Amino acid sequence: MALQRPKGTQDLLPSQTAKWQYMEEMMRKVCREYGYEEIRTPIFEATELFQRGVGETTDIVNKEMYTFLDKGERSITLRPEGTASVCRAYVENKLYSGPQPVKLYYIGPMFRYERPQTGRYRQFHQFGVEVLGSEKPVVDAETISLVWDLYQRLGLKNLEVHINSVGCPSCRADHRQKLQEFLAPRREELCRDCQERFERNPLRILDCKNSKCQELTQGAPTTADTLCEDCQGHFNALQELLLAAGVVFRVNPRLVRGLDYYRKTAFEVMVEEIGAQSAICGGGRYDGLTEEIGGPPTPGIGFAMGMERVLAAIEVQKAMPDQVERPFVMVAALGKEAEGKGFALLQALRHAGIPAGMDLLGRGLKAQLKNADRQEAKLALLIGEEELQRDSFILRDLSLGEQQEFPWQDALALISQRYREEHGA
RNA sequence: GUGGAUGUGGCGAAGUGGUUAACGCACCGGAUUGUGGCUCCGGCACUCGUGGGUUCAAGUCCCAUCAUCCACCCCA
Incomplete structure (x- = not known):
């Protein structure tokens, strides 16, 4: 590496x-x-x-x-x-x-x-x-x-x-002194770190994790006693x-x-x-x-x-809500002309606030659908030679595996409607 | 700064001195030249973190080194 x-x-x-x-x-x-x-x-x-x-x-x-x-x-x-x-x-x-x-x-x-x-x-x-x-x-x-x-x-x-x-500062000085007086007789038994803390910052001895130190500080004057x-x-x-x-x-x-x-x-x-x-x-x-x-x-x-x-x-604690943002529809276009038409629709969908995507690698239909599936898109919009000639498109529901052909001019309205239905708006 | 564990393909993981380094997932291709998810078939590591050593033989043993992880200290 x-x-x-x-x-x-x-x-x-x-x-x-x-x-x-x-x-x-x-x-x-x-x-x-x-x-x-x-x-x-x-x-x-x-x-x-x-x-x-x-x-x-x-x-x-x-x-x-x-x-x-x-x-x-x-x-x-x-x-x-x-x-x-x-x-x-x-x-x-x-x-x-x-x-x-x-x-x-x-x-x-x-x-x-x-x-x-x-x-x-x-x-x-x-x-x-x-x-x-x-x-x-x-x-x-x-x-x-x-x-x-x-x-x-x-x-x-x-x-x-x-x-x-x-x-x-005033009550802390008081506490510090009382704490030192309390611990002084058994100072030698503290852990090495706490021996040093004794002079520099004895308060810290109170929250030392060492079990011996915890035992030694049992009953020691706490801050509450000296406020x-x-x-x-x-x-x-x-x-x-x-x-x-x-x-x-x-x-x-x-x-x-x-x-x-x-x-x-x-x-x-x-x-x-x-x-x-x-x-x-x-x-x-x-x-x-x-x-x-x-x-x-x-x-x-x-x-x-x-x-x-x-x-x-x-x-x-599994308290994280699902954060995955999936495209609602993937546009699958075949050929240069279809790509142009599909891209225009793609942008219209996005401008309408619908998460949408399109193949960016020039892949074939099969690969495009596979990708749409992997993206967990709800719909795929297909447009190839035949649809181009008929001025139509195929709308495929990827979870149901069902598809239907519609006139091209209805695309935006149709998908917007589906989107609203899905999202209860 | 101290202690412990680990390091094999993109990921997970077998392998405990002896020919060509299991397997799973992912990925790619095909069965289906314009249709995904399921299934089947095929492909995918001149190499086991790096350097050195032992040995006829090392992913496997030894040393060093680097990296990662975990714990201590302390802190968020």
């Missing part, structure tokens, strides 16, 4: 893109209903944006970025996520000077340099939403509800929505709103997300059945992020959804 696609990338062929379009249309539709507008930011940004926005301690920045120098010696990075770019665009385009909050969504490719496996790619796609300019819990509730509604519309089942509050009044009130209000909206969720005090910018609300949606990478959506509040990248202090909340994983869930 001469050349193949780079590791961790994929070619989405027509049988797949139809499904992607279905999913994307649903996302856009729900966003429209919720009053979110699309934003498109560059696929690459200054490396510094992600270093500051995503955080120096994160795996994304430490080992997963596609970074290179351009010809002007600038350090460029293929975006590993969307939030930092959206905040940058909000600041750079002074969206804070317009009506608040600003409700945005994006759909597009993201890049992370990792070993690929099921549900994980180096180039993958995210649908995400960001709301900038409101710190009220009702915004948190709105974004989570949007996710919930979207999944309902896509027909997904067996979802688990986990929510938590990771607190603000300040403001954060606790926010979290309570969010839960009430979600209950009112009918969103089924679970409070998971161990949910700690990997990105540095989260404050207060953090949430995640999981589906088993799609392999080890079961998180199909993750998000949270990031009230300090805009300031971090040089903008005015602006509260924000958002989520990102892995589209490959959502699609995988739709497929394993």
